[in-house]
């Protein structure tokens with residue numbers, strides 16, 4: 001076996017394969033299909049300060065080689081996570097990363113502070129694609145100042161590894177990446193979903209209750225690879241790449257473009273064993289190409 | 302109707318503890334669609350180790366499944382969802398199906414019969430050609446038919462079928478949403494135990510994406526995991 005271990009901040013991952021938040025539940029949903037301990041880690045559902053019911057149904061529609069979703073961060077809140085879900089997850093040996101969201105900087109701070117007390121949570125992933133209620137709903141992640149303010153708050157509240165997850169719905173993703181690096185983010189992950197819309201022409205109405213939603217799946221991959229490649233040239237912190245990774249080949253595209261680790265998202269819906277198959281593919285690939293350490297492949301393009 | 306046998310002969314469907322009302326997630330042949338498609342388990346033939354699914358042409362995915370050639374392979378995940386509460390039927394349940402919604406009622410009928418209970422079936426469709434499974438269902442109990450155009454059985458909707466004037470101990474229903482809502486109304490009026498099987502659009506089918514939710518008295522619940530079968534008292538259909 002090739003050396004597949006990678007480092008993200010203070011996290012030592014046994015391999016570069018993680019799961020994307022919102023597509024892997026709390027991991028448990030997949031325990032019938034895979035051995036969760038064979039993943040580098042898993043990133044659980046978006047967690048907020050207060051419980052959220054999410055958006056109205058319909059929340060999902062299939063689109064060419066992808067899907068639009070408008071789940072709207074349905075979750076039972078950070079306290080419920082700490083009391084009821086975290087104790088069930090600690091039996092797994094792979095890293096458990098919590099994805100956090102908020103509608104104000106203070107929300108992010110409080111959620112991060114609470115998670116900081118959990119010994120098995122060594123990293124959080126900060127979703128900055130959420131609307132900022134104070135600025136009329138514009139997403140934190142679409143301006144350098146918004147992204148920086150969230151990163152700064154979370155950095156103060158959380159002593160361990162902070163990963164900031166970038167929104168692709170911006171003109172220049174490298175300036176956002178640099179802004180969060182300057183505020184002390186240990187790593188960035190990209191991309192979150194691309195904003196999209198689909199209309200049922202027979203009924204003459206949008207498919208989603210919210211009209212617009214987030215595009216994910218194979219359709220977004222070329223955009224995501226391009227952004228990872230650009231950000232790799234712009235920052236010195238590790239990058240976690242995601243967006244449309246369906247198999248091992250796709251994962252390598254991101255690693256070659258500059259990703260130290262990758263996340264598997266929508267692919268889990270189609271093939272619940274996709275993650276472990278990707279780990280195996282990467283190992284085989286390294287052997288085929290006489291690479292004895294995966295780190296030698298990162299960002300060689 | 303497709304009859305599927307596990308590729309691995311060592312797998313016995315009878316060991317899977319499959320319940321009527323559960324479903325499978327089918328990967329559509331030749332990647333006709335990006336996501337899998339949910340399809341009800343129609344029947345399990347334990348003798349020949351076969352799983353039956355009944356598929357209607359609703360678009361690219363269902364058409365690709367229907368057209369899979371004999372002896373081809375289909376990649377499916379099963380069993381998914383909760384299934385009907387068979388033990389709540391009482392002595393005289395009525396099983397109401399609309400269109401392809403009759404599919405899960407076949408296995409439910411078989412299970413009830415096994416428990417010594419004879420169900421009554423009421424099935425409806427647009428016209429005579431669209432009436433499905435009548436013969437198969439009749440092995441487990443009497444079958445009443447409604448067609449919209451009156452080309453077979455009673456004319457009109459299932460809810461207008463005179464058989465509903467009889468007394469039943471419970472109702473199990475699967476079909477188009479307006480039909481299930483109308484049936485739920487009748488069940489509420491008569492205070493009958495009533496379960497319906499919902500067909501919300503699904504992403505994953507295993508409770509991971511939260512795309513398939515239905516508003517209930519317990520908040521948004523995943524139809525793929527807490528359903529697809531719901532007691533009507535849990536649903537917020539009256540408002």
Ligand SMILES: Cc1cc2nc3c(=O)[nH]c(=O)nc-3n(C[C@H](O)[C@H](O)[C@H](O)COP(=O)(O)OP(=O)(O)OC[C@H]3O[C@@H](n4cnc5c(N)ncnc54)[C@H](O)[C@@H]3O)c2cc1C
Nearest residue numbers: 338339340341355356357359360361362363500502503529
């Ligand atoms: C629990 C459950 C059991 C079902 N059982 C059966 C069955 O036994 N036989 C049968 O023929 N059909 C069944 N369906 C419906 C079937 O899943 C849809 O008809 C099918 O997914 C349509 O896909 P398509 O690609 O053919 O059509 P599309 O062109 O994708 O869509 C046609 C219609 O189907 C709906 N639909 C699309 N994708 C999905 C999806 N992923 N999940 C649910 N609905 C969708 C759309 O809203 C649209 O109205 C069931 C659905 C559910 C949720």
Ligand SMILES: Cc1cc2nc3c(=O)[nH]c(=O)nc-3n(C[C@H](O)[C@H](O)[C@H](O)COP(=O)(O)O)c2cc1C
Nearest residue numbers: 020021022046127191192216217243244245265266
């Ligand atoms: C149903 C669904 C729910 C999601 N929920 C979240 C979330 O809570 N937090 C988050 O940061 N990203 C969320 N995402 C975005 C994914 O984590 C990922 O960034 C995106 O789907 C792109 O990757 P993919 O194409 O591999 O799925 C969600 C995506 C989907 C499809």
Ligand code: FES
Nearest residue numbers: 504505506511525
């Ligand atoms: S379809 Fe994904 S949670 Fe139900």
